[in-house]
Amino acid sequence: MDLRYTPEEVAFRDEVRAFIRDNLPKDIRDRMRLGYPARKQDVVTWQRILNKRGWAAYSWPEEWGGPGWTSVQKMIFLEENLAAPAPEVSSFNITMLGPVLIQFGTEAQKRRYLPAAANLDEWWCQGFSEPGAGSDLASLKTRAVKEGDHYVINGQKIWTSTAHNADWCFVLVRTNPQAAKRQEGISFILVDMRTPGVEVRPIISIDGSHHLNEVFFTDVKVPVENLVGEENRGWSVAKYLLGNERTGIARLGRSKERVRFAKEVAREVRMNGKPLIEDRGFRTRVAQLEIDMKALEITQMRVVSAYDKSKDGRPDPLSSVLKIKGTELLQGTSELVMDVGGPQAMPAWTQELAALTNEPAVLPEWAPQMAPAYLMLRAASIYGGTNEIQKNILNKAVLGL
């Protein structure tokens, strides 16, 4: 047993770190460091740089343009990318659509979609959740009816992240409402967002940003060749997608990077007549977060090492531990950052003035994104299976309750 990286793993980490250092455009890194969400163009730019190096489709087999990494290597890559901090590659393209097509897609589908997904020539979004189907996904109602060589889709999706940026959407639809079990009448279909009848309406979230959407489908005609896997067997495709390797789920590198940022700013701001960084309460809070991050780092290593050893490639149910603790830390570190900013983190004027080019800076550059990041990350324990659903998974899969 040895918690240290092997010399090979250290060499790999150094290679990744050096590549990111030398190739991540400075303006993107600066925006990320100040906590801004990655812009669409930043994600595209960075993913294409990574793709040129052969790393964007980091979890795919070499045959389809992936680097053929072990789970440990994938973990190192993801952590280094987050810690840089660099934009994350599109999870819709890379960890969701890609593995699904590689597992269930036809040869033609793979050739048509995979290279463009890897290079982010096409931006994908995920049409799963519906107003009446959140945690209980199998109750989805969006209907697809086969008419000749097309499916005709009617219904509504919600919480569709980045749908307004997307070229394509993979959608779960009900193709057989009469199936004995509701999981049995669902299909997985690829929809071109430019198809007539697809309408995207923004949902502004509590951080003030437009990240989420509703997507309405009204008589949307989709060619039958866009079906992935068998008709009415989409639930197993979705389960594969959701249960697919969850190496990056803890996003620990982001939490580590945020604590570093909080400590930097805490040297600038004051508390009771001295720098905040010297305040006992602040230091104890940081120490506690660092302890929790260290524990999660080792737990993640344990779970990820087990991936490489498991025969069936199925995720360890303990990856739910990574989701729960990882999101708690994302939230905890975002709270820390916001609290360091204090009153300067509260003004919302940046949104109003964003369009005005010659407005001089009124607040310190570290301030504007502190509250929005905190607000947006309240979603972390809701998306990807709420943390309560994760506890249900642990109960079923590990505890047998």
Next chain:
Amino acid sequence: MDFDLTDDQRLLTESVTRLLADEYAFDQRKQLLKAPEGWSPKLWAQYAELGLLGLPIAEEHGGFGGGAVDVMLLMQAFGRHLVLEPYLATVVLGATAIRLAGDAAQQGEILPAIAGGETKLAFAHYERQSRYDITDVLTAATRSNGGYVLEGAKSVVLHGDCADRLIVSARTGGSRDEREGISLFLVDAAAEGVTRRGYALRDGTRAAEIALSGVPAMLLGEVDQALPVIEQVVEAGIAATSAEVIGAMEAMQAMTLDYLKTRQQFGKPIGENQALQHRAAEMLVAMEQGRSMAMLAAMSVAEADPAERARSISMAKVGVGQAGRFVSQNAVQLHGGIGMTDEYAVGHYFRRVMVIEHMFGDTAWHLDRLADQVA
């Protein structure tokens, strides 16, 4: 990065697990608690035969030359059964002190005797006023006839009542709280001037108050320079007890799950209530995070850089302490009334975890130390 066990480590775990399954059922342990020693000399001899007492002792001294991971696995198994024997005091704390500070003659005499089960040690460092502060030593050593004589008192000395020899810290220089001026001494527990008052801690394990009055003592290690050794002994103790807590948490978790599945209320097992299911899942999360930290502690005891080592050990102590408290409190809670009774096992694990949290610096003490180092 590697989480595999070696074949030897698997064998060790299996043989210890078998032995404890036979000898350490909860009712058998209750009998041991009633014995005058509060533990089993018979099992102590068996541990020696199995090589457990020599596990971390070098082969040249009759041991197995095992490392921190071996000790971790053993202590975890001990934690699952709430083993009462003076293993921590003798083999972890005592042997570590002898290994780090002893000269060739002292090592050659004492380490084989530990491995053979003939000598038991106790680490008499903390004092009544010192709480967890490692430099707060008032016991004094003065030179006399080419040797030393000790004057002072040591408090809550783990298994201090049964030890054959005591490893005692005392001031040869400096004053209270100074890092310099502390030395370690070997004391014959039966020597004149040693007064021991033995008692049980809240978990049933034994300890003692030890008064030292004009006690002849043999220097162990360098004069005035014992603090780094004492720190490493304490760190070894933290790593070992962290593993013990993991074993105790595993046992509590298993008992709790069993109870949730069998206890019926409102016509169904109480484990069908989601509130209780989620609490059980939170216990699992805490236990796994704690397990990671116990691994960190085990991996860190051999770290060469003292600052890095101390930091990792403190992180582990806090992580395991918090996990242990959460799991044990909820284990009692989910059992309801039966969890409060002395006849039921869960409360015994609860008390072991409580006692361990208050050894070698508690959660607040180590968190405070880490807060000092935030940079």
